[in-house]
Amino acid sequence: MSETKRQTQAQALLGKQAPRIALPDQDGKVIDVAKLAGRRVLLSFHPLAWTRVCALQMQALEERADEFEKLNAVALGISVDPTPSKKAWAESLRITRTRLLSDFWPHGAVALALDLFHDKEGFSDRAALIFDERGVIRFAKVYPTSELPDIDEQMGFLKGM
Numbered sequence: 001m002s003e004t005k006r007q008t009q010a011q012a013l014l015g016k017q018a019p020r021i022a023l024p025d026q027d028g029k030v031i032d033v034a035k036l037a038g039r040r041v042l043l044s045f046h047p048l049a050w051t052r053v054c055a056l057q058m059q060a061l062e063e064r065a066d067e068f069e070k071l072n073a074v075a076l077g078i079s080v081d082p083t084p085s086k087k088a089w090a091e092s093l094r095i096t097r098t099r100l101l102s103d104f105w106p107h108g109a110v111a112l113a114l115d116l117f118h119d120k121e122g123f124s125d126r127a128a129l130i131f132d133e134r135g136v137i138r139f140a141k142v143y144p145t146s147e148l149p150d151i152d153e154q155m156g157f158l159k160g161m
Helices: 003-011 052-063 065-070 083-093 109-113 151-160
Strands: 022-024 030-032 040-045 073-079 099-102 126-131 137-143
Touching: 003 137, 022 099, 040 052, 040 151, 052 065, 052 073, 052 083, 052 126, 065 073, 083 099, 126 151, 137 151
Parallel strands: 040 073, 073 099
Antiparallel strands: 022 030, 040 126, 126 137
16 A cells, blocks of 8 residues: 555544553553543554664654653554563663553554554554544654654644644
8 A cells, every 4th residue: 555545544543532552561561541541642653673763763752751751741652563572672772661562462453443554564554643632643644664753743743732
């Protein structure tokens, strides 16, 4: 599917309630996004751990952790990698504050529910979704797989909410 069509699908999510998202993080702790009500959430999809652009994407979230806190927001990385892989990857990248969610089983279920899953490749788009304090999707953008998402654009959107 073309990037344009995927972006159009992402835009169709705007104004909709986020689906139920309860996934284990890199430490095996289940993060239930519904329990984050009252906070803004950046859900940062990356195709696969252990790749250069994905690493830079997650490190950008970690570097801005204090800013997210000041904005009453939480950033969550998400991919189809299993929890043990996420844990080893987070440790190798020195990610300690940002939760990296495992959408491993059922494989890609959250990405699939949001029309962000590539069936043929078995992983999600590189994408960013921002939910408001009530869990409504207010920002949705798909990025080319090889492109690092613009964290400044995402932070600017959060500041303007």
